[in-house]
Amino acid sequence: MKTVVITGATSGIGLETVRLLTEEGFHVLGIGRSAMNCKRAKEHISSHNPNARIVFFQADLMQQRDVLRVAEDIMAYLDEKSGGQLHALINNAGCVRSWYMTTEEGYEQQFALNHLAGFLLTHKLLPALQKARGRVIMTGSASHKGIKIRWDDVMLRRRYNPLTAYKQSKLCNILFAKGLNDRFAHSGIRAYVVDPGLVKTDIGNKETGSLVNLIWSLRKRAGVPPEIPAKTYAFLCRQEPAPEGLYYRHCKEKKYSGQVTRENADRLFALSERLCGLCDDTARQERTKAV
Amino acid sequence: MNVFITGAAGGLGRALANECGSRGYNMFLTDINEAGLFRIKQGLERQFNVTVTTKACDLTNPHSVDKMLAVLDTHGIRFDMVLNVAGCDFEGGFLERDREKLVKIVLLNNAATLRITHALLKRRRQGRPFSIVFVSSLASMFPMPLKATYAASKRFLLEFATALRQELRKDDVNVLTLCPAGMVTTEETLCGIKAQGFWGNVTTAPLEDVARRTIDCALAGKGVYTPGLMSRLLSFLGKFVPRSFVAAVVYRRWHHAQRKWMRADIIRS
Numbered sequence: 154m155k156t157v158v159i160t161g162a163t164s165g166i167g168l169e170t171v172r173l174l175t176e177e178g179f180h181v182l183g184i185g186r187s188a189m190n191c192k193r194a195k196e197h198i199s200s201h202n203p204n205a206r207i208v209f210f211q212a213d214l215m216q217q218r219d220v221l222r223v224a225e226d227i228m229a230y231l232d233e234k235s236g237g238q239l240h241a242l243i244n245n246a247g248c249v250r251s252w253y254m255t256t257e258e259g260y261e262q263q264f265a266l267n268h269l270a271g272f273l274l275t276h277k278l279l280p281a282l283q284k285a286r287g288r289v290i291m292t293g294s295a296s297h298k299g300i301k302i303r304w305d306d307v308m309l310r311r312r313y314n315p316l317t318a319y320k321q322s323k324l325c326n327i328l329f330a331k332g333l334n335d336r337f338a339h340s341g342i343r344a345y346v347v348d349p350g351l352v353k354t355d356i357g358n359k360e361t362g363s364l365v366n367l368i369w370s371l372r373k374r375a376g377v378p379p380e381i382p383a384k385t386y387a388f389l390c391r392q393e394p395a396p397e398g399l400y401y402r403h404c405k406e407k408k409y410s411g412q413v414t415r416e417n418a419d420r421l422f423a424l425s426e427r428l429c430g431l432c433d434d435t436a437r438q439e440r441t442k443a444v
Numbered sequence: 445m446n447v448f449i450t451g452a453a454g455g456l457g458r459a460l461a462n463e464c465g466s467r468g469y470n471m472f473l474t475d476i477n478e479a480g481l482f483r484i485k486q487g488l489e490r491q492f493n494v495t496v497t498t499k500a501c502d503l504t505n506p507h508s509v510d511k512m513l514a515v516l517d518t519h520g521i522r523f524d525m526v527l528n529v530a531g532c533d534f535e536g537g538f539l540e541r542d543r544e545k546l547v548k549i550v551l552l553n554n555a556a557t558l559r560i561t562h563a564l565l566k567r568r569r570q571g572r573p574f575s576i577v578f579v580s581s582l583a584s585m586f587p588m589p590l591k592a593t594y595a596a597s598k599r600f601l602l603e604f605a606t607a608l609r610q611e612l613r614k615d616d617v618n619v620l621t622l623c624p625a626g627m628v629t630t631e632e633t634l635c636g637i638k639a640q641g642f643w644g645n646v647t648t649a650p651l652e653d654v655a656r657r658t659i660d661c662a663l664a665g666k667g668v669y670t671p672g673l674m675s676r677l678l679s680f681l682g683k684f685v686p687r688s689f690v691a692a693v694v695y696r697r698w699h700h701a702q703r704k705w706m707r708a709d710i711i712r713s
Contacts, residue, residue, distance in 0.1 A: 253459075253650055254629070254651070255455070255459065255651075256487075258484065259461060259484050259487040259488060260491075310462060310463075310656075311652070363638065430486065
């Protein structure tokens with residue numbers, strides 16, 4: 154049985170994708186922010202499909218210490234239950250913040266959760282993905298088009314705007330997917346971005362200010378139910394051989410921003426490695442080898 | 445530039461540390477939260493090419509402060525700026541609060557701030573201007589029923605800073621008092637601002653703006669910085685309205701807001 158890890162698994166697109174994947178026979182490891190939400194989600198999935206193989210892990214992925222802890226727990230679980238193999242990792246957790254707020258490391262929260270958390274988790278689960286020649290799927294958005302990365306102020310400390318921060322984080326998702334393909338496609342790993350379209354979820358209603366809350370409440374009325382985008386995630390997990398595109402909507406490859414270049418992907422990769430302390434890890438390993 | 449920041453693991457402290465990091469300042473950070481200090485140090489060093497030193501400290505405990513000062517003296521670290529951010533408040537009316545918690549507000553917001561300011565003035569870098577920033581509050585401008593101890597502790601800082609500014613002017617020391625209204629630093633503060641409704645929204649200032657302008661004001665030699673047009677207007681109007689009337693209005697507003705906030709807190713938990 155193939156194993157899939159999915160973040161943001163307790164509501165919205167994540168929960169619906171979990172339901173679909175378990176119905177298709179995947180063993181799903183979901184990550185949710187609160188223990189209570191994980192419990193509720195598990196009950197929800199089990200009520201639809203009593204035979205569903207689903208395990209939840211609790212972690213606040215906005216904090217890097219939690220990403221590292223849950224990655225370790227998942228690696229141990231995979232070693233024990235699936236021969237250390239991970240078929241797919243779905244980096245779906247995301248947020249919108251009306252105000253500039255920071256994580257414990259002082260990183261802007263949308264950038265930290267929407268991009269860095271997935272970046273770090275993917276790196277920590279890479280050995281299991283390589284073993285299974287697995288797939289990494291990011292939840293993107295068409296809003297990544299028409300924006301550039303502000304390299305001189307990537308966390309928008311000088312002029313924070315919630316929408317700009319969100320759009321930029323979604324451009325980061327697709328640049329990360331490209332960076333992964335450039336580096337690991339030769340070892341069998343494929344990375345994708347799913348554009349879910351406008352979906353009826355609560356992303357703009359969680360911990361946002363009154364204005365963003367109101368705008369999102371009105372806007373999401375025109376959205377599709379989460380079952381629609383969930384099909385694209387299931388398609389990308391199921392398809393053999395692994396599809397070769399990068400950006401998908403409604404199970405079909407779509408065009409993405411001209412900003413998605415190798416140069417930008419490499420630049421973001423290097424920056425993200427530094428912000429996640431992966432350069433420290435590499436330096437430490439090199440020092441240990443030298444000793 | 446060497447900067448000393450207290451309360452550096454919290455929302456405003458982190459934002460000020462980020463601002464200092466982006467300007468290339470080296471920092472000595474302290475907070476009671478040792479794990480939080482370690483993480484902000486990591487974050488700053490990964491973002492900016494600056495030297496960050498940390499030491500966890502309970503500023504209300506003189507022995508803990510002495511130990512931290514010993515670290516500064518051992519390494520001969522001297523400063524150009526001190527940002528007194530550490531402070532606390534506890535929700536609820538005077539009689540509803542724990543007695544020791546009430547005392548702690550004064551111990552941390554006032555006694556500890558004096559202790560650090562005095563110690564850091566003795567450890568300034570010689571021959572260079574020195575800046576002191578006190579984090580007061582818009583609450584310092586008004587009598588604040590249901591936040592009486594907190595508001596009074598912030599009033600103390602405002603009065604003290606204004607006098608100290610005059611006293612130290614001859615020594616090339618600038619003293620700035622920051623008087624912000626609400627700032628969204630955590631999910632809890634966001635709930636608190638939402639509970640205040642219209643007034644919460646219009647007086648809330650963006651954290652990153654406050655951090656940037658605070659350092660700008662300190663370097664420009666300003667005395668008081670109240671972020672936001674509405675907050676400045678309220679503090680100006682407050683001077684012409686009888687204080688007993690202000691107290692009555694504030695009581696009504698906070699009574700309503702605190703009940704709403706506590707209800708939201710119960711639902712969240």
